[in-house]
Amino acid sequence: MRLDCPHCGKRDRREFTYRGDALALLRPDPGAEAAAWDDYLHNRDNPAGLTRELWYHDPCGTWAVVERDTLTHHVAGSQAAAEADR
Amino acid sequence: MRYSGLRVLAEGLRGNKGWGPAWRDPEPKASYDIVIIGGGGHGLSTAYYLAKQHGLTNIAVLEKGYLGGGNVGRNTTIVRANYGLPGNSEFYSHSLKLWEGLEQDLNYNVMHSQRGIINLFHSDGARDAAARRGNAMINQGDDAILLDRNGVRDLLPYLDFDNIRFPIYGGLYHPRGGTARHDAVAWGYARGADSRGVDLIQNCEVTGIDIENGQVTGVQTSRGPIRAKKVAMVVAGRSGQVAALAGMRLPIESHVLQAFVTEGLKPVLDNVITFGAGHFYISQSDKGGLVFGGDLDLYASYAARGNLPTAEHVVEAAITLMPMVGKARMLRSWGGIMDMSPDGSPIIDKTHIDGLYLNCGWCYGGFKAVPGSGFAYAHLIAQDRPHESAARYRLDRFRTGAGLMDEEATGSQHNLH
Ligand SMILES: Cc1cc2nc3c(=O)[nH]c(=O)nc-3n(C[C@H](O)[C@H](O)[C@H](O)COP(=O)(O)OP(=O)(O)OC[C@H]3O[C@@H](n4cnc5c(N)ncnc54)[C@H](O)[C@@H]3O)c2cc1C
Numbered sequence A: 001m002r003l004d005c006p007h008c009g010k011r012d013r014r015e016f017t018y019r020g021d022a023l024a025l026l027r028p029d030p031g032a033e034a035a036a037w038d039d040y041l042h043n044r045d046n047p048a049g050l051t052r053e054l055w056y057h058d059p060c061g062t063w064a065v066v067e068r069d070t071l072t073h074h075v076a077g078s079q080a081a082a083e084a085d086r
Numbered sequence B: 001m002r003y004s005g006l007r008v009l010a011e012g013l014r015g016n017k018g019w020g021p022a023w024r025d026p027e028p029k030a031s032y033d034i035v036i037i038g039g040g041g042h043g044l045s046t047a048y049y050l051a052k053q054h055g056l057t058n059i060a061v062l063e064k065g066y067l068g069g070g071n072v073g074r075n076t077t078i079v080r081a082n083y084g085l086p087g088n089s090e091f092y093s094h095s096l097k098l099w100e101g102l103e104q105d106l107n108y109n110v111m112h113s114q115r116g117i118i119n120l121f122h123s124d125g126a127r128d129a130a131a132r133r134g135n136a137m138i139n140q141g142d143d144a145i146l147l148d149r150n151g152v153r154d155l156l157p158y159l160d161f162d163n164i165r166f167p168i169y170g171g172l173y174h175p176r177g178g179t180a181r182h183d184a185v186a187w188g189y190a191r192g193a194d195s196r197g198v199d200l201i202q203n204c205e206v207t208g209i210d211i212e213n214g215q216v217t218g219v220q221t222s223r224g225p226i227r228a229k230k231v232a233m234v235v236a237g238r239s240g241q242v243a244a245l246a247g248m249r250l251p252i253e254s255h256v257l258q259a260f261v262t263e264g265l266k267p268v269l270d271n272v273i274t275f276g277a278g279h280f281y282i283s284q285s286d287k288g289g290l291v292f293g294g295d296l297d298l299y300a301s302y303a304a305r306g307n308l309p310t311a312e313h314v315v316e317a318a319i320t321l322m323p324m325v326g327k328a329r330m331l332r333s334w335g336g337i338m339d340m341s342p343d344g345s346p347i348i349d350k351t352h353i354d355g356l357y358l359n360c361g362w363c364y365g366g367f368k369a370v371p372g373s374g375f376a377y378a379h380l381i382a383q384d385r386p387h388e389s390a391a392r393y394r395l396d397r398f399r400t401g402a403g404l405m406d407e408e409a410t411g412s413q414h415n416l417h
């Protein structure tokens, strides 16, 4: 599997670290209800198909939001996390 | 039909013409008291114990493929009770006791072999952790022996003891741990459930869950609608999709785990060995193949195949630990889809919908749980209260934070357990 780094282009999977669903970018307010934290920390859509997830490109230090198909491992695109749609 | 040594002999003399199918292939009825979604190890054992322990037999197990075609037939078959935290300790202890009587109970040879498991450690800190875990196992009533370096050398002389990065300091030995024949476990439970009247329905995918006024009323399937008073979900890696049919979002992320087998060899490896520091474990099957595996591929996946980097890592760890493995030729590798939970421990619970039950979150350790999970899930479904061995496997522990069971202390990230 090869993934897209927004800076470096297509790179081998070995260069990346996976950090789970991109909802990690949507951190609730500190005072949010327990249910919001439960959704953030634990519950997942877990799609069989297209998903958006966070990958860290170890060599250049970029956090990327990668769109990937969990059935085929096909990578559809990626954006720098800082610029990604939330 | 009862199986016995005498019967095998008699059939052998009569050209094996007297064997019948081990279970029926019934058409689905219009309604059942209980519908179980998923004909893996856990679904089949649940049906068996509902019939045997609770006398309930108006039950269907709905399987979208064929019985035993999921993870129950893809795993590396390790059976153990060496957990360290309350919740898991009592559950896996109970499950191992069921294993120990399983072949007599099912009248089926599942080739359960208590050949012993050795978890190696490579530092003082890891030795302390192993001693603590061993004490937890002993307190639970199970068996654990802390081996020093020479103790390990007596059992496993072929390991590389002087590896600079991972010198072997000792191991935690669990003599009652071992392996079993995975397919036989599915088949044995299937036969036991079928002979008590449970309908096992294959090629039947559940595509909808019917709910009226907060009460489950049945399911939609690829073979038509089926009404049911109670519906039990137990679909391992597909838990997210099936629960979504009931509008639920689960604390589960599905990941691929690979396994590998070599060509058949003469007996070289008597026990199960785990090399946790290198993410590797190995045993030898009764056919002679070395069966081994390692970590997840570490990203969400529903493809029942993995990627090369993990395969490379596993093989590197194998050769680091036991250089002789390098001489064997690898035959096959494959993958299965794991229902990873945020604390690495499972869920056996009711849902907020009346009559709908949830069993999931087995991560990569659910084969050894097949008897215990079926036993506890059957109890929950039949009596609407948890069995004492699984009372801590609550769904709400994630929301409340009370009673999380994070054996590896890695925090709430699904792929790190
Ligand atoms: C490579 C590998 C190694 C492993 N090693 C070990 C080990 O050494 N020890 C251990 O204890 N555990 C191990 N495991 C984990 C263990 O195999 C699983 O935790 C366990 O088998 C899961 O429960 P199950 O048997 O019920 O799952 P499955 O056999 O996967 O059963 C789920 C069933 O649900 C069916 N299903 C899904 N969706 C639907 C639907 N909509 N309608 C109808 N049916 C549906 C599927 O077709 C499937 O047959 C390993 C797993 C893998 C992949």
Ligand SMILES: [Zn+2]
Pocket (backbone or CB within 6 Å): A005, A006, A007, A008, A009, A057, A059, A060, A061, A062
């Ligand atoms: Zn980069």
